Amino acid sequence: MAVTVDLNQVRQWLDSDEPNYKKLATLGNQILPHLATLVQGTIVSRAAKAASLAGMIDSDRAVEVLSAAAKHPSPIVRLAAAGALRESKRPAAASVLMSLLTDQDSGVRKLAVKSASVRPNAALMAKIKELGSRDPTAGVRLVAAKLASERGKA
């Protein structure tokens, strides 16, 4: 029997300093509408946690939530989206990652490189190689070059 979850409950769960993501992810698609609402909210902490939780749900609707998170004005939420996309196996996640690889925040780009490097996607790999040689931030260049090299050997 499915348990009905309302927005307030999801909000309370995500307010925790250390949400139990694994347990919350078992609720599945029913909480995605709430996550979509929360990820566009102004409370950065809650929006970031909503993005993290969405990444643990295997659904195209979850990728839409992450796509919205990737456009959030706060880099903390975009960071959460970049990290969450690492676990998403949906093909649609590649386009969201591609947008994050060109993010203006170096931390977001770096995390997006790490998430994109585990996906067998030629376009993403080409972008990672490009960042490895042309990114303005040394840390991003270093990580991108290293991951591109490892993937090339594999």
Add this chain to the structure above:
Amino acid sequence: MNNPFVFESIPLSGESSCGCQGKTANQEMIAEELEEEYRRPRSAMRPAFPRVPMRARRLWPRLRRRRYIPIRPIPIRPIPIPAVPTTWTAPPLAIVPEPFPAAAEPDGAAPAPEPEPEPAATMPEPAVTTGEPDTTTPEPAEEFEWEVRRPLRRPARPPVRRPPARPSPVSGATGGFAAAPAPVGSARTAGPGCDRPLLRGACLDQFDFGKFAIKDIHRQRIRALAQCIVASQGTCSPIVTVALVGHTDPVGSLAVNEKLGRQRAESIRNELRDAIKGLRPGLETQILFNVLSRGETDPVDLNDRARDRRVEVFLHNTITDPSGCIPHKARLRMHIKIFQEPCIPITIMISNMKRLYGLAGFLVEVASTERLKGLPNLDSNDAIDVGDCVVGTVTAEQNLLFNNRNNVKTNEIVVYFVRATSPRNFNGCATHPPGRAGVIVTSTASEWTLAHEVGHVLGLNHPDQDAAAARLLLDRLMTSGGTANITGVPRLLPCEIRSMDTSALTVDC
């Protein structure tokens, strides 16, 4: 024989008028052994951090000092030799009676090292029974002087009412440390709630509900304390620090009670300061007064709340602890390492943590603050990979971050302020590599996240898993309902305080 003086080390006699000074070495050894005895079970719980034996740490340095400090000459009375009649006329013996110093006693007893404090008659005190000033009875020696009845650091216990027949230390139950029974009208007779684990101090209870005004029974006791402090100044171990800890009963909110406890402690401090000033003007400026409040967190009696409404006064004869650890139970040292500043100022997080942990008896010290400019493979803009932040699992990035300790000791905590965590977003994460105690606090943390995460490191867990229950437990520090939703000062339960107490990271004061 030509030398009329011999030199002798004068032991502290323990015969001062207030009894707070002059404890003999033997008494001190007994006291230290008692204290050590009480500390032993707790020490046994920490095999990883063996302690320096108490006697080696405290007693011997004092005794060693005492060998050299109180040395004064004792004159010997010359013996007159009677003249023997002989045919030979001997020259007269040139024995001239010399006046002996006034301080020298014929029986060789050591003179008092310090003039007696002013008699009590100069400070009339009201007798509770008659309402008349009692100018004939000298100031009593009460139980606060140099008694070690129970250690400051004791095993936590539920607040239960003591049996009334329990012998009071004042009546001589401490093996002769106390001098005289307390008179009628003293704070002692006003409240047996003073049976607190005091170490060289006094307990003034029976405050009126919701009030911090001093009562007559307190004034009498405060004068005795002041005399004790003044009289100690001439000894080799003068009292230089006075710590006052205010307490309240459990009625009312935590914040109000914390404020009230502080006000009570401040009232006693002001009265004590005035009393010292009256006895020896200027001395009150040389005494360091530490005022603290524990609010309602440390009750002594569930059935008699007047005993909880109290101020504990601790007297210290050395400034060995400028950080003011005593009268806290233990101290917790933190090192702050900032990768990125959080939205809530770090000072607020630390201030809140100090306040809450202080209420529980733990002194939080910030040992160092360092800004991490950039680490190999880690930038300040990075999100630190913490995995699922599960106890026992540490990622490579966590290892990399926690390697930056910079001479931090193993029983100290490092707090790393970072931008965010990945792949999951947490406000903080308390998992850390073995032997490198530390927490991660992110930029989205609340003002209580730091205290919450350090609580995890000290062995505390979330008390609740259910969301509905979590909302009801938002007055708890370890709530899983989100510390951002806490209003006011959260609580630490007695069982949680006990857990923190047994952690190797909280070091005894």
